[in-house]
Amino acid sequence: MTHNMPLSPAAPSGEPMRASPAPLVGPSAPTSTSATPKMAKSPPPGRLVTDAPMRMFHALFGLSFCGAYITADSEYWRLVHVVLGYTLAGMLAFRLVYGLVGPRPARLSTLWRKSSGTWAWLQTVKAALSQGGSWQTVAWRQGPTLLMAASLTSLLMVVLPLTLSGYGTFHEWGGDVGVEVFESLREFFGNTALTLVMAHLALLAGQSFWRKKNLALPMLTGRIEGKGPDLVASNRVWLAALLLLSVLGYWGWEFLASWV
Numbered sequence: 095m096t097h098n099m100p101l102s103p104a105a106p107s108g109e110p111m112r113a114s115p116a117p118l119v120g121p122s123a124p125t126s127t128s129a130t131p132k133m134a135k136s137p138p139p140g141r142l143v144t145d146a147p148m149r150m151f152h153a154l155f156g157l158s159f160c161g162a163y164i165t166a167d168s169e170y171w172r173l174v175h176v177v178l179g180y181t182l183a184g185m186l187a188f189r190l191v192y193g194l195v196g197p198r199p200a201r202l203s204t205l206w207r208k209s210s211g212t213w214a215w216l217q218t219v220k221a222a223l224s225q226g227g228s229w230q231t232v233a234w235r236q237g238p239t240l241l242m243a244a245s246l247t248s249l250l251m252v253v254l255p256l257t258l259s260g261y262g263t264f265h266e267w268g269g270d271v272g273v274e275v276f277e278s279l280r281e282f283f284g285n286t287a288l289t290l291v292m293a294h295l296a297l298l299a300g301q302s303f304w305r306k307k308n309l310a311l312p313m314l315t316g317r318i319e320g321k322g323p324d325l326v327a328s329n330r331v332w333l334a335a336l337l338l339l340s341v342l343g344y345w346g347w348e349f350l351a352s353w354v
């Protein structure tokens with residue numbers, strides 16, 4: 095067994111790595127002598143496709159939306175709702191900036207390019223449905239990817255009118271009539287956003303099922319299976335941490351201010 099194991103350069107010839115001193119220091123260093131060299135050094139499997147700031151943005155955006163939606167009609171949770179609404183707007187601002195200066199997979203132009211074929215694709219479906227149309231002219235495999243990109247682009251676009259109408263309602267812009275109008279707009283954009291989120295999750299589940307692959311994973315781990323170069327050169331954990339700290343700091347500040 096020992097002859098097939100990879101050896102440490104420092105290990106005496108013929109001795110397994112296990113017997114040599116652990117080469118790593120720090121929290122990830124193996125603490126037991128049973129740690130194998132593979133655990134210690136080998137890079138994570140797969141390719142890095144979604145960096146840490148995008149994953150952090152996604153988590154904060156999703157949580158803020160869900161929290162804001164759940165607390166939307168409660169007087170008791172009003173402040174939490176408003177704070178989560180502002181957080182959502184802040185996340186949109188981050189996404190827009192990162193979409194301009196971030197790595198290629200995070201670029202807004204990439205998202206736009208992916209969704210821009212959706213209209214043409216829907217036209218082929220419409221043509222197939224019409225008399226004399228043929229289903230063979232529809233590129234079925236492209237459909238879910240295009241619809242996913244279109245629903246996500248729309249979701250990002252809906253956040254601005256949603257938070258603005260929420261702001262208008264909260265600050266009672268335009269008196270009684272204004273509040274009524276803003277309230278209706280807020281409800282409309284809120285329901286539109288919820289529909290888009292549902293579409294996002296349904297498409298994700300459907301595609302994962304058909305392709306027999308968990309397509310949610312890249313948003314959690316940042317990586318996809320397979321060989322090839324990473325799509326993002328750096329994971330930028332520091333930026334993700336900064337984003338999280340900013341949001342936590344803002345929540346803490348709002349919390350303290352509500353006590354004064």
Ligand code: HEM
Nearest residue numbers: 152155156159160189205242246249250291309310311313
């Ligand atoms: C368990 C829940 C969720 C999972 C597993 C998930 C997973 C994913 C994945 C894999 C993508 C990348 C899709 C692609 O590039 O084709 C994505 C993108 C996105 N998701 Fe989710 N998602 C979840 C919930 C949510 C929720 C609740 C929201 C919003 C309220 C949301 C908003 C977004 C947005 C805005 C993007 C686009 C990111 C960008 O490129 O700007 N997601 N999500």
